[in-house]
Amino acid sequence: MPELPEVETIVRRLRLNLIGQKIKAVQVLYPGILRCSQQVFVQSLAGNIIREIRRKGKFILFELTSGRTLILHLKMTGQVLIESPSVPADRHTHVIFSFFSSDFQMRYRDIRKFGFFALGQGDSPTLNPYLSRLGPDPFEITSHQFVKIILPGKRAVKSLLLDQSLISGLGNIYVDESLFQAKIHPLTRADSLSPVRIKSLHRIIKKLLDRAVSWQGSTLRDYRRPDGISGGFQNYHQVYGRTGTPCPFCHTPIEKIRVAGRGTHFCPGCQKVEKSDRN
Numbered sequence: 001m002p003e004l005p006e007v008e009t010i011v012r013r014l015r016l017n018l019i020g021q022k023i024k025a026v027q028v029l030y031p032g033i034l035r036c037s038q039q040v041f042v043q044s045l046a047g048n049i050i051r052e053i054r055r056k057g058k059f060i061l062f063e064l065t066s067g068r069t070l071i072l073h074l075k076m077t078g079q080v081l082i083e084s085p086s087v088p089a090d091r092h093t094h095v096i097f098s099f100f101s102s103d104f105q106m107r108y109r110d111i112r113k114f115g116f117f118a119l120g121q122g123d124s125p126t127l128n129p130y131l132s133r134l135g136p137d138p139f140e141i142t143s144h145q146f147v148k149i150i151l152p153g154k155r156a157v158k159s160l161l162l163d164q165s166l167i168s169g170l171g172n173i174y175v176d177e178s179l180f181q182a183k184i185h186p187l188t189r190a191d192s193l194s195p196v197r198i199k200s201l202h203r204i205i206k207k208l209l210d211r212a213v214s215w216q217g218s219t220l221r222d223y224r225r226p227d228g229i230s231g232g233f234q235n236y237h238q239v240y241g242r243t244g245t246p247c248p249f250c251h252t253p254i255e256k257i258r259v260a261g262r263g264t265h266f267c268p269g270c271q272k273v274e275k276s277d278r279n
């Protein structure tokens, strides 16, 4: 699933092509991808100019001149591609946006079809129901605020970091990688960590996400930039997808367990389950 670095990369690329473009037509090939009626969707978008494109957690928001916001979540396998109309759309392409003054289209492609488009209004969370339960992303808060969110957690720290209503933007890859760098076992209960270690985890998460954005994300299977190019950060993963290979620090083989229903990679040598950091 695309996480913060992948979605941020997509948003930055889309801005280059789409800001100021006027939507000419919207062709829906698979209406199941919409969270509203196809008629309302098409009529609400056609004729609008795209004023701004933003990321909120793992959501992509297109702000339109009508005051409406087009909301997109890519879920597992969603891709946003900028392609020439002369390139045939394949059977996994579900929505095609064309513009007045251009020779390209924005196409939404999704093999598993878990992604979705919705319509919202302006910036207010109450008018954007999909965003109303979304926590801040790691860049939107101070270390002190991050501690206040994580410290009281009575669950495994990995499970808290994946919870989008607490902290948004993180998914399986970047949680496993940051817990490895912080030397925290993914099953450690958050309320057993000291505030100092949680602050350090916040710094590690932001640094890791920054690096991943500079490599334009991680491509393991489906993620592509809108121009079809893969990201590069997968070459720098230290534990994710590396089960059985030696830890880069202590050479213990990386193990895979299940935490919060998700495949979780960690080094048993560097990341020990701790009883409590406090007292």
Ligand SMILES: [Zn+2]
Pocket: 247, 248, 249, 250, 251, 252, 267, 268, 269, 270, 271
């Ligand atoms: Zn290790």
